[in-house]
Amino acid sequence: MTSYLIGIDGGGTSCRAAVAGPDGHILGRGKSGAANILSDPETALQNIADAARAAFEDASLDPAGMASARAIVGVAGHNVGDAVHYVKRRLPFAAADIESDGLIALQGALGDRDGAVAILGTGTIYIARQGEAVSYIGGWGFAIGDHGSGARIGHALLQESLLAYDRIHEASPVTDSVLSEFNDDPRDVVDFARLAKPGEFGRYAPRVFDHAGRGDPVATRLLKAAAATVDEALDVVVSRGSRTICLLGGLAPLYRPWLAERHQPLFVEAEADALTGAVALAAARFGTGPEAVL
Amino acid sequence: MTSYLIGIDGGGTSCRAAVAGPDGHILGRGKSGAANILSDPETALQNIADAARAAFEDASLDPAGMASARAIVGVAGHNVGDAVHYVKRRLPFAAADIESDGLIALQGALGDRDGAVAILGTGTIYIARQGEAVSYIGGWGFAIGDHGSGARIGHALLQESLLAYDRIHEASPVTDSVLSEFNDDPRDVVDFARLAKPGEFGRYAPRVFDHAGRGDPVATRLLKAAAATVDEALDVVVSRGSRTICLLGGLAPLYRPWLAERHQPLFVEAEADALTGAVALAAARFGTGPEAVL
Numbered sequence: 001m002t003s004y005l006i007g008i009d010g011g012g013t014s015c016r017a018a019v020a021g022p023d024g025h026i027l028g029r030g031k032s033g034a035a036n037i038l039s040d041p042e043t044a045l046q047n048i049a050d051a052a053r054a055a056f057e058d059a060s061l062d063p064a065g066m067a068s069a070r071a072i073v074g075v076a077g078h079n080v081g082d083a084v085h086y087v088k089r090r091l092p093f094a095a096a097d098i099e100s101d102g103l104i105a106l107q108g109a110l111g112d113r114d115g116a117v118a119i120l121g122t123g124t125i126y127i128a129r130q131g132e133a134v135s136y137i138g139g140w141g142f143a144i145g146d147h148g149s150g151a152r153i154g155h156a157l158l159q160e161s162l163l164a165y166d167r168i169h170e171a172s173p174v175t176d177s178v179l180s181e182f183n184d185d186p187r188d189v190v191d192f193a194r195l196a197k198p199g200e201f202g203r204y205a206p207r208v209f210d211h212a213g214r215g216d217p218v219a220t221r222l223l224k225a226a227a228a229t230v231d232e233a234l235d236v237v238v239s240r241g242s243r244t245i246c247l248l249g250g251l252a253p254l255y256r257p258w259l260a261e262r263h264q265p266l267f268v269e270a271e272a273d274a275l276t277g278a279v280a281l282a283a284a285r286f287g288t289g290p291e292a293v294l
Numbered sequence: 295m296t297s298y299l300i301g302i303d304g305g306g307t308s309c310r311a312a313v314a315g316p317d318g319h320i321l322g323r324g325k326s327g328a329a330n331i332l333s334d335p336e337t338a339l340q341n342i343a344d345a346a347r348a349a350f351e352d353a354s355l356d357p358a359g360m361a362s363a364r365a366i367v368g369v370a371g372h373n374v375g376d377a378v379h380y381v382k383r384r385l386p387f388a389a390a391d392i393e394s395d396g397l398i399a400l401q402g403a404l405g406d407r408d409g410a411v412a413i414l415g416t417g418t419i420y421i422a423r424q425g426e427a428v429s430y431i432g433g434w435g436f437a438i439g440d441h442g443s444g445a446r447i448g449h450a451l452l453q454e455s456l457l458a459y460d461r462i463h464e465a466s467p468v469t470d471s472v473l474s475e476f477n478d479d480p481r482d483v484v485d486f487a488r489l490a491k492p493g494e495f496g497r498y499a500p501r502v503f504d505h506a507g508r509g510d511p512v513a514t515r516l517l518k519a520a521a522a523t524v525d526e527a528l529d530v531v532v533s534r535g536s537r538t539i540c541l542l543g544g545l546a547p548l549y550r551p552w553l554a555e556r557h558q559p560l561f562v563e564a565e566a567d568a569l570t571g572a573v574a575l576a577a578a579r580f581g582t583g584p585e586a587v588l
Contacts, residue, residue: 137460140480144453144487159438166431167533168526186434193438232462239461 004061005287006052006071006093007278009104010035010044016275017051019059019069024283026276027061030054037075037087037098048073049092070286071096072278074104095286101274102127103134105248108277109270112284115244116237118230120251122202124149126233128242137236142198147229150251154204156222158193162186164218172218174211178204209254227258234263246270298355299581300346300365300387301572303398304329304338310569311345313353313363318577320570322355324348331369331381331392342367343386364580365390366572368398389580395568396421397428399542402571403564406578409538410531412524414545416496418443420527422536431530436492441523444545448498450516452487456480458512466512468505472498503548521552528557540564 004027005020015035020026032050034043049066056063071093084098106117106127116128123146125139142151161178164171165186182188192200208226211219237245245266247256256267272280298321299314309329314320326344328337346365350357365387378392400411400421410422417440419433436445455472458465459480476482486494502520505513531539539560541550550561566574 137462140456140484141488144449144484145456147457155438162434162439163441166527167530168431190434190438194435233460236461 002065003094003286004056004065004069005279005282006055006066006069006096007104007275007280007282008035008048008051008071008073009101009273009275009278010037010048010073010075011101012036012076015044015047015051017048017055018275018279019052019055019061019065020279020283020287022283022287024279024287026279028055028057028059029275030056030058035075037084041087044075045087045090052092066092068094070094070282072104072282072285073098074101074274074278075099076101097281097285099278099281100127100136102136102139103129104277104281105274106134106246106277107281108272108274109246109248110244110268111271111280113244114242115246115268116242117246117248118234118237118252119249120148120150120230120247120255121249122150122199124152124230124233124249126237128237128240130241135240138233142201146198147233148226149198150202150205151198152201153208153222153226154201155193156226157204157208157219158189158201160218160222162189170218172211172216174207174216174219177207177211205251206254209251212258223258227255227260230255231260231263234259234266238263238266242266244268296359297388297580298350298359298363299573299576300349300360300363300390301398301569301574301576302329302342302345302365302367303395303567303569303572304331304342304367304369305395306330306370309338309341309345311342311349312569312573313346313349313355314573314577314581316577316581318573318581320573322349322351322353323569324350324352329369331378335381338369339381339384346386360386362388364388364576366398366576366579367392368395368568368572369393370395391575391579393572393575394421394430396430396433397423398571398575399568400428400540400571401575402566402568403540403542404538404562405565405574407538408536409540409562410536411540411542412528412531412546413543414442414444414524414541414549415543416444416492418524418527418543420531422531422534424535429534432527436495440492441527442520442549443492444496444499445492446495447502447516447520448495449487450520451498451502451513452483452495454512454516456483464512466505466510468501468510468513471501471505499545500548503545506552517552521549521554524549525554525557528553528560532557532560536560538562 007018009016015032017030030051032047035047037044053063126137161175163169164175208219212223301312303310309326311324312320324345326341329341331338347357420431455469457463458469502513506517
């Protein structure tokens with residue numbers, strides 16, 4: 001019986017899976033619901049199995065083949081601790097390793113090259129790889145980190161709208177737009193902010209990019225401050241030896257023109273997505289194709 | 295029967311009361327537990343009554359006199375809304391007005407003079423008075439405001455300790471002290487920060503002042519940034535006409551030397567505390583002394 005390879009990209013909103021032959025060639029893909037192995041491991045296990053089954057069906061393969069398959073499961077966060085062991089023992093595959101979503105994204109983006117990825121979305125994290133050494137920079141979450149993230153940019157915009165209301169900072173079209181959305185009542189902004197999750201703050205980030213692009217002075221100031229936090233993290237990535245950097249995440253295309261000149265020559269486009277990266281790691285670690293020989 | 299005046303200073307940890315004769319001369323003081331009229335109005339009502347009763351007993355007066363007394367009740371926040379009406383109707387006094395804790399603090403600090411108070415504690419808020427006009431600046435809470443507050447300074451210190459861990463920013467004795475307290479494990483800092491209340495962040499603020507006083511470069515940078523937020527709020531206070539500013543709150547004495555030269559000539563010491571301010575407001579509004587004529 002053929003021993004298939006499986007790549008899983010598990011995230012907070014959905015879980016994607018790909019099944020590949022022993023050489024790493026992808027045969028089918030599937031998708032299911034959220035896979036948060038930290039906050040809800042049982043649901044994550046169910047959705048990982050469902051996504052894998054859908055991938056087998058997409059490839060017109062018997063899902064019973066899952067039981068003899070070998071998998072790389074990419075999950076959110078780079079500090080997954082005990083939950084890894086719990087989930088790893090219960091996965092419906094013959095063998096599996098759990099890796100961070102950042103590492104599979106890096107593998108997808110850069111293939112086997114050395115370099116780094118900067119994931120610029122609702123959160124921010126930087127992952128650099130030199131040979132076998134992988135290092136993580138940032139990514140500590142909204143409460144105390146994730147500088148330059150969509151959540152932080154949106155939070156900064158709401159904050160500026162209150163500073164503009166109090167005439168402590170200048171008002172501008174972007175702060176006016178926020179206040180007007182909240183009925184020109186700062187208490188409504190406060191009520192929203194007290195309960196807002198990072199993703200809810202993050203929904204204001206594109207508005208900052210949009211207004212900054214049209215010369216709004218407040219949006220420009222907020223965005224320059226955010227871009228400076230990304231640039232200083234990229235300086236660390238470069239100081240650790242990376243000469244190739246791929247910007248990933250929903251804000252990546254918006255951010256690129258705002259980042260420092262010194263980093264522009266280092267930026268490359270992603271070769272492939274994180275799911276492809278997970279399959280490639282599975283092929284290298286478990287496969288019988290040429291990569292497995294390495 | 296004498297109609298006494300009552301001043302109440304109700305806060306999140308305790309409620310203090312003073313009873314005065316119709317001329318506003320304080321005869322006795324009392325204290326009880328928390329009086330959060332927004333989050334727990336029933337307990338607040340109980341503690342307001344208990345503190346007032348204790349003040350009557352302290353003055354060797356029959357607490358039955360409360361029922362014919364007139365009171366100013368100072369409570370936290372400057373946007374108390376519906377809870378004001380609920381509590382006001384149920385207070386055990388003949389008449390009462392509910393005011394913000396900031397206004398009674400201002401009355402205590404400045405008496406009847408025009409001017410402003412800057413309350414620099416776990417949170418920050420600025421209150422300016424010119425004649426009958428009272429304006430509030432800032433004070434929107436930790437989630438989206440309270441710039442320069444103890445909570446924000448402490449949060450900034452924890453954040454810097456992670457930036458130092460990642461080598462994005464420089465390390466220094468103050469960031470080393472934080473990391474060492476958290477077992478040199480950034481995940482422990484994150485776990486703390488995700489659940490910490492403003493007061494828990496605020497407990498790190500004195501450490502920043504302490505290290506800055508000894509020349510620590512990171513503490514100095516954080517404190518200059520925090521002081522700049524206070525100075526820009528004071529600029530608004532000054533632009534609205536205040537030429538007398540009293541710094542109040544636990545961080546006031548620590549902050550003063552860090553604030554801008556342009557503000558130093560405006561600073562005055564408080565004449566009296568917030569409770570005395572509440573009694574003075576009660577005397578002016580309800581009393582038969584000379585102030586009531588105004």
